[in-house]
Amino acid sequence: MDDIVFIHGNALWSLSGGIPSSFSALSGTLHKLNLSRNALSGEIPPFLGAFPWLRLLDLSYNAFSGEIPASLFDPCLRLRYVSLAHNALTGPVPPGITNCSRLAGFDFSYNRLSGELPDQLCAPPEMNYISVRSNSLSGAIAGKLNACRSIDLLDVGSNHFSGAAPFGLLGLVNITYFNVSSNAFDGEIPNIATCGSRFSYFDASGNRLTGPVPESVASCRSLRVLDLGANALAGDIPPSIGALRSLSMLRLAGNAGIAGSIPAELGGMEMLVTLDLAGLALAGGIPGTLSQCQFLLELNLSGNQLEGAIPDTFNNLTYLKILDLHKNRLVGGIPVTLAQLTNLDLLDLSQNQLTGPIPSELGNLSNLTHFNVSFNGLSGRIPASPVLQGFGRSAFMGNPLLCGPPLNNLCGASRRAKRLAVSVIIVIVAAALILIGVCTVCAMNIKAYMRRSKEEQEGKEEDEVLVSESTPMLASPGTQGSNAIIGKLVLFSKSLPSRYEDWEAGTKALLDKDCLVGGGSVGTVYKATFENGLSIAVKKLETLGRVRSQDEFEQEMGQLGNLSHPNLVAFQGYYWSSSTQLILSEFMVNGSLYDHLHGSHHTFSGNSTGVGLSWQQRFKVALGTARALAYLHHDCRPQVLHLNIKSSNIMLDKEYEAKLSDYGFGKLLPILGSYELSRLHAAIGYIAPELASPSLRYSDKSDVFSFGVVLLEIVTGRKPVDSPGVATAVVLRDYVRVILEDGTVSDCFDRSMRGFVEAELVQVLKLGLVCTSNTPSGRPNMAEVVQYLETVRTYS
Structure with missing residues (x-):
């Protein structure tokens, strides 16, 4: 083993366990140690810091835990690159890393590191790669990182850093990748005086940044990703951004202060794949020039105040998978040309002011997984296409003039009445008057019959809805045997027994603590079982005077009795007295x-x-x-x-x-x-x-x-x-x-x-x-x- 200068663990079978102490025998010769993408665990052995010739150390994608040994960077004479990413390491970034005078980069991302970054992090003059993404690091870092004048890649996303972001690095000629997303940085994004020719990735989303989107960003002609979403930016979208011909993603979503209109110049970004302007305060129309972004996969303009019609030229966006325009003020009809977007996965036009029919051609969009046109002013019959019908009623609700499945609104017969001749209308009206007369006579006879039937059964009905105080659930001491009527029982369900004797037996549960099944802020729930084996839930309300009268209580209960849905516990009745209010419902066995x-x-x-x-x-x-x-x-x-x-x-x-x-x-x-x-x-x-x-x-x-x-x-x-x-x-x-x-x-x-x-x-x-x-x-x-x-x- 004395002559080994390079170990690449990926060339071996998947390794597990810890790094054996026998590796220490290689300290005099080993130049590169790559044990990435294995199943190694335990702590990183401190003896790895005693390898004087080590230039590359890659232990990423394992299950190492514990802290990063301080000895790993002592004496650190020749170390150029170290990656400990995708492990479970805790504790701080060792300050000794600044002693590695030849260090060019390190990747400690996707761990559980905490604390602050070392003060002299940029002391190594060749430091060009820093990634600590997805940890729990905190503190201010602008002063520490702005000193890294050779930086090529900086990724500090998804931490708890605060204060000013290290925007001073944006003007460096070497910078290619800059990610400070998902932190707590504040302040404004400064103007970029000069922009490196290789600067391609700029993500400052998910912070507390204020001020406008700087127009100078348009000078970064090599940008491919510009994500400034989920901040507190304000002002207009600079039209000059449209000059970024290489941009593939522009995301400004979630900045409620960005207003104005969508610049027509954005259509000049011919390589754009994602345009996300959701949740802003944009007004005006949707520029038709966006249809020139022929490689768009996602267009999200939802949650704005956009007006006007949906451009009928969007059919040019043949690669489009997501078109989300919901929650705007769009008017006009749904362009039939949208049916040519055969790659669409999502089409959401809900919460606008669209009118007219739903084009039946949309039923040919076989790749749709989300479709919503609810809460508009659409009309006519919903197309019978299985693709559209499969999205259920919620995709179409809130359009009073829509009819047909899956809505419950039936479509009327063909409306030819406007074309009927006057003579035909006269004949119809005359026939209608005769029919009304006949129906009136019949109704009077039926009403007289019903009145007689009601009088005959009035006493019986009273016995069914009123409960005497001798019922155990209502009785108070000293009132047994009394027949005075003190409460009213109303049953919504015909399956419940109507005989007084059945209720006398079933409601004894309210005196039995063994039948107590639950309780909450509204009241206590008991299980009541009748002689026929039927069980119901009886909720004894603890109203504490909040129900002021019997009329108020019965009005509320009557409304609840009219509600019906397969996923609601069905109300089956209620009981009222001045001292007790009960609600009867299904008993759920599980x-x-x-x-x-x-x-x-x-x-x-x-x-x-x-x-x-x-x-x-x-x-x-x-x-x-x-x-x-x-x-x-x-x-x-x-x-x-x-x-x-x-x-x-x-x-x-x-x-x-x-x-x-x-x-x-x-x-x-x-x-x-x-x-x-x-x-x-x-x-x-x-x-x-x-x-x-x-x-x-x-x-x-x-x-x-x-x-x-x-x-x-x-x-x-x-x-x-x-x-x-x-x-x-x-x-x-x-x-x-x-x-x-x-x-x-x-x-x-x-x-x-x-x-x-x-x-x-x-x-x-x-x-x-x-x-x-x-x-x-x-x-x-x-x-x-x-x-x-x-x-x-x-x-x-």
Whole structure:
């Protein structure tokens, strides 16, 4: 082994375990050590720093843990490049790295490093490559990195750096790659005095940058990627950006202060593949010149205030896969030329002011996985194409003049009335008057008959809806045997027994603590079983005076009784008295989603020893709950807000179908004031941030936030707020965001989900994060959530 100067682990079988101490015998000869892409683990041995001739050290893509040994860079006489990327290393970047006088670059990305970067990081004069992406490093770095005058690549993305970004490097002639994304940098992007001829990648997205997009960026003619999205930039989009002929991606999305119009000059970027201007404040029309960007794969102009018509020249974008124009003010019809975009995966034109029919030719877009034209002014029959029909009702809702499947609006007969001759109209009117007379006589006879029938059965009906105080659930001490009527029982379901004796036996459950099955901010739930074996859930409300009268209570219950959806727990009746209010509903034999995700032995590791749900079952629950909420938000008039969504309110029937409970209790929930903190404490982790505001501007987006938390709960198996230690608490959505920033998304998954379709898990996880955005405007509505989940599903 004395003569070995180079070891390349990739030429061997996959290695595991630690680096053997016998390697130390090579210290006098080894020049290059490459053990990347193996399964090596344990700590990096300190003796690797005693290799005086070592020039390259590559231990990337392994499972090394612990801190980077300080001795690794001592004496470090000839080391040129070191890569420890994609491991599980912790602790700081060793300050001794600045002693490597010949070091040209290092890659410590995708680890768990923390602390600040060393002060003299750029002391090695040839330092040209620095990558610490996806760690937990922090502090100010501009002063440290602006001194790197030979830098070629800088990637500090996805950390916690703050202060000014090291924009001083942008003017260097050697710079090719500059990534400072997903940090907390602030300040403005300066003008770039000179731009290197090889500068191709500029990503400063996901920070707190302010000011305008500098026009000087247009001088960087070699740029291929320009991503300044998710900041606080303002002003107009410089038209001069259109001169960047080599640009393949332009992303400014999520800068709500960027206004003005879309420059027509952007059509000159002939190599553009992605144009993302979503979530800005752009107005005016969509320039037809964009159709000259013939290589576009993604065009996202959603969430603006764009007006005018959709250009009918977009058919020139033959490679286009994503066309997202939703949430604008676009008018006119849907161009039939869009049907020529045969590669489209996503077409979203929802929430505009489009009119006219849906072109039947769109049904030929066989590659579509997402299609939405909801909430426009479209009219006519929905094309019968299986491609379009498969996206369900949510893709078309909010268009009152649309008809035909999958909507419930039936299309009328052909409208030839305008062409009828006047004489024909007269004949029809005369016939109609005769028919009305006949119907009037018949109606009077039927009404007289019904009045007699009602009088005959009036006493019997009263006995069926009124309950005497001798019923055990209503009785108070000293009233046994009394026949005074003290309450009213109304049944919505014909399957429930109507005889008083049946209710007398069944409702004894309310005196039996063994029949207590749950409780919450609204009331206590009992299981009541009748002699015929039928069981129902009886919720005894704790209204605390919030229901002021019987009329108010019955009005609320009557509205709930009219709601019907396969994924809602069905109301079956109610009872009212001055001292007791009860709600009767289906009894769910499989308990709640909370029971199955967490059980009584749930641990912080996300595992449960209770009954587990498969991914197929969990996904079905997520989709069913989303459909129930979409029904309450979009199909009910007036809109029904839930305001108490959590996994314990999502019940499971015998087929493990989701049934949302406690809906429509807005007036029965604790008053949103001084009382809410104590009563809603059990819902911590589900409550949207806006509900903490004194103005309490809650809306349907508050429900979306809570549903997003449930999605995260389903994928991770963790509680919304967990306490692994006595003095610590972990909020689920914050935990997931941190894990995703580290690039180890699979660490988020419930262990029992490993081996399932991870692509679906990732998509649902990311949807949960979108739904839990801090601002309501950043969250989708429930119709959009349903649409997204339906595209994720890969099984029937």
